[in-house]
Amino acid sequence: MAGAPVELTPDNYEEVTQQPGVCVVDFWAPWCAPCRAFAPIFAAAAERFPDFTFAKLDTEAHESLSEPLGIESIPTLIAFKEGVEIHRASGALPAAALDALLGRLESVDVAELKRRAANRKLTEEGKPPQGVPKGATWDPGDAEWSFGPKDPKGRQHGTWKFWRADGTLCNECIMKHGTPHGVFKRFHESGEVSQEGTFDQGQLHGPRTWFASEHFTTERMHENGVSEKVKKTVMLYDQGEVRQVLHFDGTGQRVVPTTGEPYPTRPAHLPDGAELREDLDQWALVSLNADGERHGLVRFWDRQGLLLWEAEYVNGFRQGLYRSRAGDTYADFRVHFEEGQAHADFACGEWSLLDAQRQVVLTRDLGLAQDERTLEHSEVFSNLARTAEGWREFARQARADKRYREALLATARACSTSLDVQPLQEGLELLTLPRTRPSAHALAMSVVEEAGQRWAPMADCLMRGGEAATLLRAYAVLLDQTDRPRAALDFLHAAMLLAPERKAYLFTRGLILLNLGLAEQVHQDAAGLATEEPDTALFLTTYARALFPKFDFWPDQEAPRCTYDGLPEGPQQPLESVQQVVRKYATRIQTIRAELLRRFKPGAAVSWLPPDLSPLLGAGPVKLEQFDWEFGDDTVEIDETLDLEQGLADLTLLLRGDWSALTWLLWACGEKTFRMPTRLSPPADYGQGAGQASQRLWQSRDRRIRGGGGSKPGEGFQFEGVALGDLHPNLVTIAERQYAETQAMFYWLSDSDHVSPWQSNLRGS
Structure with a gap:
């Protein structure tokens, strides 16, 4: 099976993933753009690693396989060795990173992994695993065991050690009365040093060095675009402030972090601390405070060493003098430079535009900086x-x-x-x-x-x-x-x-x-x-029609139809419950209507508002409730209340959903206009109406999630005169919302076990 990824199914899943050797599985879905981008990278790796088994699993088609594995995002890569999961990574990996990962997986010791798994189980039980002293304590925040001496006040004092949940040593640090002070080391699971440096009264000071490992590790190293070619990184600290970051390859040569290529020669006249910013292709001299924010004078030069700009910073904000080159920036062709003042990152006070000899061409007062x-x-x-x-x-x-x-x-x-x-x-x-x-x-x-x-x-x-x-x-x-x-x-x-x-x-x-x-x-x-x-x-x-539809009796617009089987035959709620829900829909619609009308000038003609439904209310509006209800083993929320603090568009969409549900409820009772039902006389196609709401909800969600993979152009039901397949994605959500409300009403109406159309569990597809 080497050389091409195997398509996993319930029939072959165990056979493929549990065979000897390494099996790497790409968990993906057809609608996922990153998955599609990663597919050729994964397939090409299968050619380069013929001793591995490569497989793909469509999470949408085989949810029964992916769900027990806890796949929360896609693409996700899971590697198995002899049936044991040895690594998991989310997101599409670049080819180089994938190759580096695969190179490490072959050396994974399955027996050691099983031992660590047993240790993690002991940790879950609150017991120190093998290799961790019995007196060690577990810190759930840091997810580490710790052990070491204390001073008379109970503070950490002396050499302290820290272990992962699997029992592997991860850190050694000298503590002084509860504060890190002295050398520290972190370790890969293999026991190799992953970091080392020095604390001075709790502040990092001097070089802090990271070391890569050829073995599998959970220690951080190649992140934020750092190339796998980087084998050592040195970050120079001055009392907690980062002054310089250096990257080296396996031979000890300094390299560019994102590519691993040799570091370019700095122009001789630039300060020693100037570093190349690869993303800008510029040299930079940046001083930072303890929080990693720019603080002090910051300067940038082009690749040849020509100063581009400089500015004074205070704790991350431009504060004080700012100068920069300004060729081809200003309307006056003589301008080559600009300089002025900044306060809290914003330009203020007098700014000057200067010519090539730095003579003033124009000054302008930019006034106060306003935050x-x-x-x-x-x-x-x-x-x-x-x-x-x-x-x-x-x-x-x-x-x-x-x-x-x-x-x-x-x-x-x-x-x-x-x-x-x-x-x-x-x-x-x-x-x-x-x-x-x-x-x-x-x-x-x-x-x-x-x-x-x-x-x-x-x-x-x-x-x-x-x-x-x-x-x-x-x-x-x-x-x-x-x-x-x-x-x-x-x-x-x-x-x-x-x-x-x-x-x-x-x-x-x-x-x-x-x-x-x-x-x-x-x-x-x-x-x-x-x-x-x-x-x-x-x-x-279309958006205008969706927000401001014609509020008439919507079931009259088309005969309902769907392709689902097992459709309900008629209402299962008693007439009294139906009448009360009609009053609640009418109360909600009247309340929204009044709020929308309030937002216009008195006497304004608002032609698109729904008609007055007060005849449905008789004695007046009814109470809208909010409560929890025990439904089997679950607690379901019922919320009939309204949030009237929303914008006009959101209120009209709320109105649209309620209007659809109310008109179809009246139709389901046998009514053909806005009249309180006095008996339940469902039409012959009641089931088609209920099924149509659910099917259109599913179709809308499918179109939203899968995009072009859902309904094709020209296909699907009509929504405000436009086929679902032609509907803009931002408008598909409006259709989805409408049919979710209509479905919820039918689910309630067709099942006497439900208590309200506003149950939180009735809007799934």
């Missing part, structure tokens, strides 16, 4: 409406206080309200650093990508010359996500005034308008996108 908390709670992001003059007055006051970030953002809102972009353009020209268009766009995009969910970095980027349209749109998205759609719309309109050519902003506006409940305007924006971005336009229109 995350200050900006997050600023009135400039308030969802309350103001007049254009109101925002202009806010901007004038902010500018007088040197709060230039807020001044510009308030000016953006004023311009959005007045539809006059000129004051914003003038403010940007006067207050921000004048970058070239490509530089401004690149800076804004990088900040939005890295910090688009934070308020202060984007405002700082604006002051440093980042493109305003991109940043204002990002603020619009952030405000919309934090349930401030009116403010979001102002910022989005300001962005559109600055960049009217960007039709993609219509999509952003459409999403904001949906959160404002303005469905008709959304359809207009979708029409504007249809010729250039038809897929985006289809998404917007």
Whole structure:
């Protein structure tokens, strides 16, 4: 079987995994992209290791095999030797790492593994395993046994030893009155030294050295992209602060950590401590504090040793002077350098742009640095409406206080309200650093990508010359996500005034308008996108229909059908229970309806709201309950209550699910309109209706999980006029949610053992 992976099934699983030698199994699933990427790497390794057996197990097709092994993520690699599991790794391994792992597995001593397994069992029983002194104590936090002398106050004092749960020695450390002080060593399971170094009053000081092992080990070494060629790593500490990290191969030659290739020659004029940053292809001199944060002067050079930038840091934040090269960055071609001040990572005060001789070309005051908390709670992001003059007055006051970030953002809102972009353009020209268009766009995009969910970095980027349209749109998205759609719309309109050519902003506006409940305007924006971005336009229109459907009697839209067997024949709940559940659905819908209406101006016509269901309530709303219920050996939660603090879109989706469940409940009782059932007279296709809800829930989940592996384009049931196979993944979840609620109702209705459609155990597929 060597040379190609074997497909495992229940019929051959034991035979393949328990044979002599090493068997390596790749646990995967067809819908898993990392699994597909790892498959050719795994297959190629099978060719290079003909003495091993390679096998693959489809966890989706053979859940009965993978579930007992506790496979929690895929791909997962498990190696067996003589039927005993000897190693497990999650995630797709690069080819080099896989080869290195396989090379170590062949030398694994199965007898030793069995001995360690027996020791772990003793540890589980609270007994020190073989090799661990009887007086040792188990620390569940560190998962280690420990033993050593103590001082009169009971503190660790002297040489202490530590063992793993399997009884192998993992650490020796000199303690002084409870604090590490002196040399320490860690060990691989084989007994080889894995680390050694020195503590000084609890702080690492001097060289701390890691050693690789050719044997299997749980000690950390080749992590975070470090090549298997690295056999020794030395980290130099100065009272807990890392000063330098060096990597060496098996011959003792210094190497680049990610490739294991020889380390390049440092330019002669750079400080001795400068290290190559492979990810940037730059030399760096970085000092860190005890927490590993930048602290002190930080400097970066290009590969040839030309200084790129330098900055002063305090505990991880830029604080003080900042200088950098700035060629092709600013609109004035004479600018070659920039320098200024930073406070808590943000630019502030006077900044200068310098020419090649470091003569000042331009200075600009960037005002006060404003932190995350200050900006997050600023009135400039308030969802309350103001007049254009109101925002202009806010901007004038902010500018007088040197709060230039807020001044510009308030000016953006004023311009959005007045539809006059000129004051914003003038403010940007006067207050921000004048970058070239490509530089401004690149800076804004990088900040939005890295910090688009934070308020202060984007405002700082604006002051440093980042493109305003991109940043204002990002603020619009952030405000919309934090349930401030009116403010979001102002910022989005300001962005559109600055960049009217960007039709993609219509999509952003459409999403904001949906959160404002303005469905008709959304359809207009979708029409504007249809010729250039038809897929985006289809998404917007379908999303609008999903959030604001026509609330009529939904079972009338189509005859139910499904392909399942064993369908229920009719309701099993008594009429009184059915009537009470109808009242609860009606109470929930009326409550959501009232909350949605409250969010609009008094007297506003909200055409998409569902009809008034008060005739179903008779004496008025009923109590919505929350309690636990014992169901067999399990405790099931029943929660009929509502969270009305959600955004408008989330409330409408909640409404959609309840509406579907209620209308199908009335249909299941024989009703054809919104009337309280007085008898149970299920239609002949009752089972088809119940089965359809479950089948469509399963199809939706399959489409969401498997993506293209689910329903194919053009296939599947219709959801708001679009076939499931054509539905955007973000909209598939809406269909899934609707049918989960409808299924829960049918499960309850068709089984008298259930007590409520809101049982937590009724929404599985």
